[in-house]
Amino acid sequence: MGHHRRILVLLFLCVSLASPMPSTAEPLADCAAPVSLDDGWQVADAAGAGFDPARLCAALRAFRTSPRNLHAVVVERGGRVVAETYRAGLDVPWLLVAPRRVTFGPGTLHDMRSISKSVVGLLWGIAQADVGLPPVQTPVLDLFPHLADLRTGGRERITLEDLLSMRSGLAWDEMGRYGGLGNDENGLAWRGDIPRYVFDRPLATGPGRHFNYDGGHTAVLAELIQQRTGSTLQEYVRRKLFEPLGITHWEWGTDLRGRARAYAGLRLRPRDLARLGRLVLAGGTWQGREVVPAAWLQASFAPRVPYGEPGMGSDSNYGYQWWLGTVRAGGRSFAFRAAVGNGGQRLFIVPDLDLVVVLTAGEYNDPGVAPELRRVLDLIVESAAAGSAATP
Structure with a gap:
């Protein structure tokens, strides 16, 4: 097979393997x-x-x-x-x-x-009835005594409701940067203290005012669920949500x-x-x-x-x-x-x-x-x- 012909065959194979589309011969x-x-x-x-x-x-x-x-x-x-x-x-x-x-x-x-975030939202309601989570008006940093040094600059006013509704006001850059190194969500995968990573940043706006998508909010909520229930997130979702539904x-x-x-x-x-x-x-x-x-x-x-x-x-x-x-x-x-x-x-x-x-x-x-x-x-x-x- 000639050099140019081999290149054409390789290009054809690459395009065929990469295409997500069904074949034109595939029946609807x-x-x-x-x-x-x-x-x-x-x-x-x-x-x-x-x-x-x-x-x-x-x-x-x-x-x-x-x-x-x-x-x-x-x-x-x-x-x-x-x-x-x-x-x-x-x-x-x-x-x-x-x-x-x-x-x-x-x-x-x-x-x-x-969609995992919405499932954590369901788990919060389940745990609230199960073990008595704090009211949603509770300031979040009140629940993490080891973060007392961060209770300044307005962060002490951020409530659980602000986390649930993505309006903490914390400076967080996530939307539109998925796949990029500058996405703040990436740090959640390796930081040792997730609540500190989420809260150790300034306020971009006052708490409760504006929407800003923040996976760190969900991570902190999940941390509280696990602390209050004594279960890992996987164990809790299995027992309290998935098993009752037959999943x-x-x-x-x-x-x-x-x-x-x-x-x-x-x-x-x-x-x-x-x-x-x-x-x-x-x-x-x-x-x-x-x-x-x-x-x-x-x-x-x-x-x-x-x-x-x-x-x-x-x-x-x-x-x-x-x-x-x-x-x-x-x-x-x-x-x-x-x-x-x-x-x-x-x-x-x-x-x-x-x-x-x-x-x-x-x-x-x-x-x-x-x-x-x-x-x-x-x-x-x-x-x-x-x-x-x-x-x-």
């Missing part, structure tokens, strides 16, 4: 009802679950034909999985440098990234010191992420058992601070470790709650339509994937709204 999903698996979920067809089948199929096809590196979509309504489809694509779990190609399916764990296959990755990365380490199957959505829609109960106090969910989803996160809508807000937004369909506006993770991980919960939508992807450090995910959500919501309107 037929939009049939999901397969019933031995995982506790019931399944239903689109019409039987109150969807417009043609519009739901269009949503699945939009997902399957997207030029983006999308991996999975699961649609759940009324306790039944109504639609799901998966794609092969490139994935880069934490600390891996080179992407790997994965054929995703119902049994494949996926990085949840910052048995999961991982919570650790940092360079062996601690759970509370802010970004969770790995779940998409169907199991949908269980969390159904738990929220059921007011914190699962099969008649209270798992998360309903009052805590109500507090978590109260708008605390406005912030225009891409894909959430111009009127989006942040609650306690959860995003709040709206979507329009059929001339109506529907509020949703959302857990959001870097790379295209999404859990959308639309109460007025009794709807849960899960999306996963591998577009890490690229916020440009948000409009594509929002397009898929819009189509699914349109299907649910149209089907509900047509049901007598």
Whole structure:
């Protein structure tokens, strides 16, 4: 084989391996009802679950034909999985440098990234009822006596509520710098004293005034949960949240010191992420058992601070470790709650339509994937709204 021909072959192989897109010969999903698996979920067809089948199929096809590196979509309504489809694509779990190609399916764990924060938010409510965590108005530094030297410059006024709602005012640079060495989140993976690392910085604004995304807030909240419960984060989430929901296959990755990365380490199957959505829609109960106090969910989803996160809508807000937004369909506006993770991980919960939508992807450090995910959500919501309107 000639030198130039070998180069062309190598280039072809590199492009083929790198492409996250399905082959043009790969058939599109037929939009049939999901397969019933031995995982506790019931399944239903689109019409039987109150969807417009043609519009739901269009949503699945939009997902399957997207030029983006999308991996999975699961649609759940009324306790039944109504639609799901998966794609092969490139994935880069934490600390891996080179992407790997994965054929995703119902049994494949996926990085949840910052959806982990919303799960910690649920755990805070569970622990509050379980062991009696301090009130959210408590100044955080009151709970860490060894940080008495940091109780100056306004930091002594930062409350637990400020951490829950990402408005401590601390100077922290994270949003828009994922993958860069200057991202303050990176220090959480190796610093010995996480609360000191988070609080040993000046205030950029007064506490409680402005939103600033800060994974350190979640890390400090997780530290307090572990101190007050006497359990590791992994052990506590297993006993108090995942086991009651029947979630048995999961991982919570650790940092360079062996601690759970509370802010970004969770790995779940998409169907199991949908269980969390159904738990929220059921007011914190699962099969008649209270798992998360309903009052805590109500507090978590109260708008605390406005912030225009891409894909959430111009009127989006942040609650306690959860995003709040709206979507329009059929001339109506529907509020949703959302857990959001870097790379295209999404859990959308639309109460007025009794709807849960899960999306996963591998577009890490690229916020440009948000409009594509929002397009898929819009189509699914349109299907649910149209089907509900047509049901007598």
